[in-house]
Amino acid sequence: MARLLTLLAVAAVASAECTREGLLAAANSYVAAITAGKLDGLKLSSTNFTYMENNKKADLAKSGVLAQPLKIDLTRSTADVISCASYTLIVSTSGTKPYILATQLRHPGDDTTTITLVDTIAATTGSLFFNAAKTLGHLKAQNWGPIPEAERPSRELLKKYGDAYLDMWTDKDAAGSIQWGADCERVEGSQFTKPCGVQLPRGGSTKPNGMRRYVIDETVGSVDILCSFDSIGNYPDSHEFRLEGGKVKYVHTVTV
Structure with missing residues (x-):
């Protein structure tokens, strides 16, 4: 029994x-x-x-x-x-x-x-x-399909890079801690930047971006973080990232 x-x-x-x-x-x-x-x-x-x-x-x-x-x-x-x-x-x-x-x-x-x-x-x-x-x-025009299993970024790396990106406004060293793909694309609202590892914040704000809520999907190499973008004005915000080969491939933001 x-x-x-x-x-x-x-x-x-x-x-x-x-x-x-x-x-x-x-x-x-x-x-x-x-x-x-x-x-x-x-x-x-x-x-x-x-x-x-x-x-x-x-x-x-x-x-x-x-x-x-x-x-x-x-x-x-x-x-x-x-x-x-x-x-x-x-x-x-x-x-x-x-x-x-x-x-x-x-x-x-x-x-x-x-x-x-x-x-x-x-x-x-x-x-x-x-x-x-x-x-x-x-x-x-972007590809968010599954990444081959052997090439998928770890959960820890996805969260690390997502947090580091949101920390760039308060931490002058955060941008340098991220590996940027040479063909990385950043879509902020509708503004397009390529490569996305240039013209980045290097600190300056005293208010960290808070209320962070994570969805991490290793299968497609992505992390989405909903947050309050307090560094520039308490804006409701979503930042989503895709990593390929251990480097940032896409950044997509939705900010109200």
């Missing part, structure tokens, strides 16, 4: 594993909700759900993002099986308001179908360097 109970416990743990497939399925349900402009199909926790929009708690049902259906021109998602979270980028260039959405979903570790947190940076007309059509053109 004791052995049977042990086997059942092991099986329960195995079935509770946070899977990449489950995380991406939940992300797809979020994309479907944005497309339809309805909450139907989103399995939100009935006891422990929070919606954050631009770093503040809000009512998801009354959010401007879901007030009407959005025509989606580009979307892609990444998955973090350690944190049981996903990151989804959405670009919508048409409609009453164009949007670029940077959203992290979080789940209890035993159920990727249940969402406990929708955490989104919602940029629209008037946001920093906002031009959805220009951003779409830059991002459509």
Whole structure:
């Protein structure tokens, strides 16, 4: 009997594993909700759900993002099986308001179908360097496909480089601690810079960029960090990075 109970416990743990497939399925349900402009199909926790929009708690049902259906021109998602979270980028260039959405979903570790947190940076007309059509053109040309397993950056390196980038405004040595790819591209809102390892901040601010929330996906060599960009003015912000060959290949920011 004791052995049977042990086997059942092991099986329960195995079935509770946070899977990449489950995380991406939940992300797809979020994309479907944005497309339809309805909450139907989103399995939100009935006891422990929070919606954050631009770093503040809000009512998801009354959010401007879901007030009407959005025509989606580009979307892609990444998955973090350690944190049981996903990151989804959405670009919508048409409609009453164009949007670029940077959203992290979080789940209890035993159920990727249940969402406990929708955490989104919602940029629209008037946001920093906002031009959805220009951003779409830059991002459509990029490759965010899986990286060969033997070449994937570690979780530790992804977080290290993401943090170092956000530290550049307060730490004069942070930029030099990052390896930059020769063909690295940086898209800030709609502004395009290549290579992206030039014209970087070297300290000067006394306010670190805080409220950092991470989604790290070694499979595609990416880390997304939602934060408050306090170094230049308390702006809700998403910074996403892709590493290839241990060097930064892409930087993409969404700032309100």
